[in-house]
Amino acid sequence: MKKTVLLCLILLVSVVLPARAGSIVVVAHTDVPVSALSGDELQRIFLGKKMFWNGGRRIFPVCLKRGGTHESFLKSYMDMNVSQFDIFWRQAVFVGTGTPPTAFGSEREVIDFVRKTPGGVGYVDSSNVQGELKIIKVK
Amino acid sequence: MTRKRPGLKHGFLTFPLLFLLVPGICQSFEIGTLNVHGFASQGYLRTTDNDYLAKTKKGSTEFNDVAVNVSKEMSDRLRVGCQFLARDLGDAGNDKANLDWGYGDYRFRDELGVRVGKVKRPMGLYNEGRDVDMLRTSIFLPQSVYREDMRDIMNAAKGGAVYGTIPAESLGSFDYQYVYGSKDLDLDSVALRRQFLNRFPGVDVEEIETNIRYTSTAHLFWNAPVKGLKLGVSYETARIEASSPAVPDTPTNDPDVVVPGQPARHLRIDLDSVWVTSVQYRRGDLMLTAEYIDTVQKFTMDSGPEGRVSRKGHSLGYYGGIDYRFNPWLEVGGYYSVYYPNKHDRNGSELVAYGMPDYMGWQKDACISFRFDPVPGWICKLEGHYIDGAAQVFDYQNPQEVEERWGLFAAKVTYSF
Numbered sequence: 001m002k003k004t005v006l007l008c009l010i011l012l013v014s015v016v017l018p019a020r021a022g023s024i025v026v027v028a029h030t031d032v033p034v035s036a037l038s039g040d041e042l043q044r045i046f047l048g049k050k051m052f053w054n055g056g057r058r059i060f061p062v063c064l065k066r067g068g069t070h071e072s073f074l075k076s077y078m079d080m081n082v083s084q085f086d087i088f089w090r091q092a093v094f095v096g097t098g099t100p101p102t103a104f105g106s107e108r109e110v111i112d113f114v115r116k117t118p119g120g121v122g123y124v125d126s127s128n129v130q131g132e133l134k135i136i137k138v139k
Numbered sequence: 140m141t142r143k144r145p146g147l148k149h150g151f152l153t154f155p156l157l158f159l160l161v162p163g164i165c166q167s168f169e170i171g172t173l174n175v176h177g178f179a180s181q182g183y184l185r186t187t188d189n190d191y192l193a194k195t196k197k198g199s200t201e202f203n204d205v206a207v208n209v210s211k212e213m214s215d216r217l218r219v220g221c222q223f224l225a226r227d228l229g230d231a232g233n234d235k236a237n238l239d240w241g242y243g244d245y246r247f248r249d250e251l252g253v254r255v256g257k258v259k260r261p262m263g264l265y266n267e268g269r270d271v272d273m274l275r276t277s278i279f280l281p282q283s284v285y286r287e288d289m290r291d292i293m294n295a296a297k298g299g300a301v302y303g304t305i306p307a308e309s310l311g312s313f314d315y316q317y318v319y320g321s322k323d324l325d326l327d328s329v330a331l332r333r334q335f336l337n338r339f340p341g342v343d344v345e346e347i348e349t350n351i352r353y354t355s356t357a358h359l360f361w362n363a364p365v366k367g368l369k370l371g372v373s374y375e376t377a378r379i380e381a382s383s384p385a386v387p388d389t390p391t392n393d394p395d396v397v398v399p400g401q402p403a404r405h406l407r408i409d410l411d412s413v414w415v416t417s418v419q420y421r422r423g424d425l426m427l428t429a430e431y432i433d434t435v436q437k438f439t440m441d442s443g444p445e446g447r448v449s450r451k452g453h454s455l456g457y458y459g460g461i462d463y464r465f466n467p468w469l470e471v472g473g474y475y476s477v478y479y480p481n482k483h484d485r486n487g488s489e490l491v492a493y494g495m496p497d498y499m500g501w502q503k504d505a506c507i508s509f510r511f512d513p514v515p516g517w518i519c520k521l522e523g524h525y526i527d528g529a530a531q532v533f534d535y536q537n538p539q540e541v542e543e544r545w546g547l548f549a550a551k552v553t554y555s556f
Contacts, residue, residue, distance in 0.1 A: 094208065
């Protein structure tokens with residue numbers, strides 16, 4: 001009986017809670033010169049403060065427009081909610097200090113962009129990773 | 140040099156309607172690699188007593204902004220862009236479109252970038268984005284630090300900036316920026332009317348030339364290793380100048396009576412030091428903010444034969460605020476803001492000696508704000524203030540008695556793309 005209750009609880013939690021960092025992967029173009037980033041580096045990339053890979057190649061971060069993967073990425077890796085991330089980039093746009101990452105409506109488009117764009121980096125649900133991509137470990 | 144232009148006092152929905160009525164321009168778009176963004180807002184202000192920034196005792200809709208910007212990445216390291224902004228807030232702005240910012244931005248590396256042109260001036264957490272309503276919960280920023288009467292002086296400067304982000308491993312990272320420049324000033328603004336007009340009696344406002352001779356601003360943020368914690372400090376010096384020509388003696392119909400003129404006058408306001416310290420802590424949907432400002436300034440009036448008069452001033456202000464996002468469409472925030480125009484006379488006793496009420500010596504503002512984000516691109520805000528003191532109530536807008544305790548209600552709708 002206890003095992004059944006425990007199993008039900010685990011199932012319930014897995015259904016109710018949004019996807020966590022474990023199911024989100026950071027992906028990059030194969031020419032990106034790193035295989036791991038610190039959490040701070042990843043944050044600086046998606047806030048436009050780190051624009052160049054080691055060696056000087058431009059970083060092209062891409063985002064999802066909405067959805068659970070986007071929310072989980074922001075919460076787990078950026079310590080932000082959707083509104084805070086949106087406001088950060090709106091400030092950059094209307095103060096003139098930066099251009100927001102290109103945002104796509106689907107993970108398929110994120111993968112296609114990253115695969116085709118040298119310096120590209122994005123995030124997707126781990127179940128959607130396919131094709132020639134470099135998986136970036138976040139320390 | 141500036142010239143006052145004829146005011147467009149209709150205010151209500153002047154520019155916002157252009158955006159909202161023209162189909163097809165109400166969304167962000169790209170022309171090739173040219174990015175185009177904009178916003179338009181319309182507000183309403185009403186006070187229980189004291190006209191504040193506009194004729195608010197009877198309610199005022201002279202409270203709107205509209206902006207359009209374009210930017211383009213010319214290369215991996217070079218970006219250019221500009222923004223035009225038109226705003227109206229009582230006597231200020233009058234919907235005249237101005238270049239808000241416009242510059243070339245070259246990023247040598249993550250640690251070093253350069254901007255040349257008209258650049259926004261960083262000061263505290265919000266000065267650069269003070270005109271952009273969608274960036275915060277409240278309609279009015281805390282007036283102790285972000286004084287509306289100083290907006291035209293603090294907003295931007297023509298010159299250049301260096302900036303960058305320096306990672307510091309286990310210490311987090313540092314964002315820095317230094318801006319140097321100058322700027323012509325427009326006397327069609329609340330701030331400058333208050334500062335200058337009563338110092339040039341008998342002079343037509345159009346004859347007064349004003350400018351910021353120089354401004355120098357250094358700004359540093361520390362993104363601390365504690366998640367969500369940001370600490371900042373800004374330091375600024377500036378010189379603001381205003382000059383009027385001599386007004387000759389004027390004979391009247393009676394040849395024995397002559398109305399005396401005024402000598403040429405030159406007013407200089409030196410912001411000797413403006414220090415702003417900031418702390419912001421964000422955890423999930425909660426954000427806590429506090430800032431402190433300390434300003435030392437010197438007024439020097441050169442009145443020709445009358446000689447030179449000089450006076451120093453030392454003001455301070457601070458606030459603490461809290462914002463919480465309950466869900467994607469509702470955010471509630473509040474702050475308590477305190478401002479003393481004379482740091483050494485916080486109870487206004489020196490003002491009483493000059494025949495003024497003591498409550499002109501402080502302004503304490505308790506504010507609560509509700510921000511609604513009903514659909515993407517649209518924001519509605521409602522805000523209430525209970526204010527004790529009238530240090531930022533302008534005497535030229537309130538020739539009658541100024542009340543000590545008063546309320547302010549504000550509402551604003553903003554559309555952005």
